[in-house]
Amino acid sequence: MAASDMCPTKPEPTLSFTQGLIVGQISVVLLIAAFIKFFIFGDPPSPEVTASIRATERRSRTLAHKHSLLTLRTDNPRQTQPTLNKKKSSILRNPPSLTIGSLLNKTYYNVDSHQPESLDWFNVLIAQAVAQFRSDAQHDDAILTSLTKALNGTSRPEFLDEIKVTELTLGEDFPILSNCRIIPVDEDGLSMEAGPGAGQRFNPNSSRATREGARLQARMDVDLSDMITLALETKLLLNYPKRLTAVLPVALAVSVVRFSGTLCISFIPSNPSQSTPTMMAFNFLDDYRLDLSIRSLVGSRSRLQDVPKIAQLIEARLHKWFDDRCVEPRFQEIALPSMWPRKKNTRGGDDGLDSNMASISKGKGREVARDLREEARKEVQSETIGIRTERSPEPGSLRYRRRSRLNSAGQMSMPGGLPGMTMDMPH
Numbered sequence: 001m002a003a004s005d006m007c008p009t010k011p012e013p014t015l016s017f018t019q020g021l022i023v024g025q026i027s028v029v030l031l032i033a034a035f036i037k038f039f040i041f042g043d044p045p046s047p048e049v050t051a052s053i054r055a056t057e058r059r060s061r062t063l064a065h066k067h068s069l070l071t072l073r074t075d076n077p078r079q080t081q082p083t084l085n086k087k088k089s090s091i092l093r094n095p096p097s098l099t100i101g102s103l104l105n106k107t108y109y110n111v112d113s114h115q116p117e118s119l120d121w122f123n124v125l126i127a128q129a130v131a132q133f134r135s136d137a138q139h140d141d142a143i144l145t146s147l148t149k150a151l152n153g154t155s156r157p158e159f160l161d162e163i164k165v166t167e168l169t170l171g172e173d174f175p176i177l178s179n180c181r182i183i184p185v186d187e188d189g190l191s192m193e194a195g196p197g198a199g200q201r202f203n204p205n206s207s208r209a210t211r212e213g214a215r216l217q218a219r220m221d222v223d224l225s226d227m228i229t230l231a232l233e234t235k236l237l238l239n240y241p242k243r244l245t246a247v248l249p250v251a252l253a254v255s256v257v258r259f260s261g262t263l264c265i266s267f268i269p270s271n272p273s274q275s276t277p278t279m280m281a282f283n284f285l286d287d288y289r290l291d292l293s294i295r296s297l298v299g300s301r302s303r304l305q306d307v308p309k310i311a312q313l314i315e316a317r318l319h320k321w322f323d324d325r326c327v328e329p330r331f332q333e334i335a336l337p338s339m340w341p342r343k344k345n346t347r348g349g350d351d352g353l354d355s356n357m358a359s360i361s362k363g364k365g366r367e368v369a370r371d372l373r374e375e376a377r378k379e380v381q382s383e384t385i386g387i388r389t390e391r392s393p394e395p396g397s398l399r400y401r402r403r404s405r406l407n408s409a410g411q412m413s414m415p416g417g418l419p420g421m422t423m424d425m426p427h
Contacts, residue, residue, distance in 0.1 A: 054319060058286035062328055100184055100214055109182060116179040119220060127174040134170045144168060159237050167231035180220040185266065187214060217266040228256040251297040254314065261288025283331035290319065
C-alpha cells in the first residue's frame with residue numbers, strides 16, 4: 001500500500017465566522033456608498049435634455065391618440081344618434097342651421113388670412129382678476145386652510161406625518177396672452193388642417209366642416225414668468241418592526257419659475273334632449289414648458305440639502321399630474337350659466353341700495369344681524385328699566401316725595417292705572 005494512501009487529506013480552507021461577517025459588512029457599506037453616490041448625489045441631466053425627453057414622450061402619446069381616433073373613424077363610421085321628436089312651437093321661428101362656414105362668413109373671419117390678435121385688453125381683465133384673487137387670499141386664511149386640508153386628506157400615506165404649510169407665495173406678475181387665432185376642430189378636438197392635406201387652405205363647406213360636432217377653437221400663447229412658491233414640512237415615519245421606529249424630518253419648497261404654452265379654448269353646445277348645459281372646454285398643447293425650482297432639506301442633525309434625485313422625482317410627479325388633467329388629448333370642462341337677462345342679476349340705477357345690501361357677504365351679513373339684535377336687546381332693556389322706575393319710584397327720591405305729598409293732600413293713586421294718574425278724594 002502506498003504511503004500517499006495512508007495519509008489523510010487536508011480539508012480545504014474555509015472562512016471563519018468573523019471573516020464572513022467582516023466581508024458582509026464591507027459589501028453592505030459599498031452598496032450603501034454606491035447608492036448614495038449615484039442615486040442621491042448623482043448629477044442630474046441638464047434641463048434642456050429633460051425637457052426634450054418629456055416633450056418627445058408627450059408628442060408621441062398625442063400622435064398615438066390621434067392615430068387611434070382616425071383608425072376608429074375609418075373602421076366604424078359615426079352614426080347619427082336618433083333624437084327625441086318634440087313638438088315645436090308655431091310662434092318661435094326656427095332659424096336655419098348654423099355651420100362653421102356660415103358663422104365665419106357672418107363674422108367676416110377668414111382662418112387662412114386673418115392676423116393673430118394681441119389680446120392686450122384681455123390681459124388687463126385677467127390681471128385684475130388675479131390681483132383680486134391674491135388680495136382675497138391675504139384677507140383671510142381660506143386658501144391656507146384649503147391647502148392644509150387637501151394635503152392631509154384621506155389619500156395621505158401612512159409613512160408620512162402631518163404636512164404643514166410653512167410658506168405660500170402667490171407671485172407678483174401676471175400671465176400674458178398673445179397670438180390668438182381661430183382653428184376649426186372636429187368633435188374630438190382634432191384640428192381639421194392636420195393629417196392628410198395639411199398645409200392646404202381650410203374649406204368651410206367641406207364634409208368635415210359641416211359634420212355635426214365640429215366647432216371653432218381659439219388658440220393663444222400663454223407666458224408667465226414669476227415666483228409662485230409652496231413650502232412644506234413633514235416627517236417620514238418608519239413603522240417597522242414597531243410603530244415610530246425612526247423619524248426623518250423633511251422640508252420641501254417648490255417654486256414655479258416660468259410657464260409657457262398654447263392654451264386652447266372652445267365651446268361645446270348644449271344638448272336639450274340630454275339636459276346638458278353649454279360647456280367651455282380648455283386644455284394645453286403638448287409643447288408647453290414648465291420650469292420649476294425645487295429645494296429640499298432632509299434630516300435633523302446632519303442635514304442633506306438640495307438632493308438632486310428628490311428634485312427629479314418631485315418634478316416628474318408634477319409634470320405627470322399636469323399632463324393627466326389638462327394636456328391634450330385630455331381637457332377640462334366648465335359648465336356655463338345661462339346668459340339670458342334676469343332681474344335678480346340686475347345692478348345699478350334705483351336698485352343700487354338694494355343690490356348693495358344683497359351683495360354683502362354671508363359673514364358680514366351675520367355680523368350686521370348680530371349687532372342689530374344686540375342693539376335692539378339693549379333698547380328693550382333700557383325701556384324695561386324705565387318702566388320699572390316709573391311704576392315704583394325709589395324711597396327718598398323726588399318723585400316719591402311728590403307722590404306722598406299728593407296722597408296726603410287728598411289724592412289717591414288709582415290701582416292698576418297708568419303712572420301719574422290720580423283720583424281726587426271727596427272732602
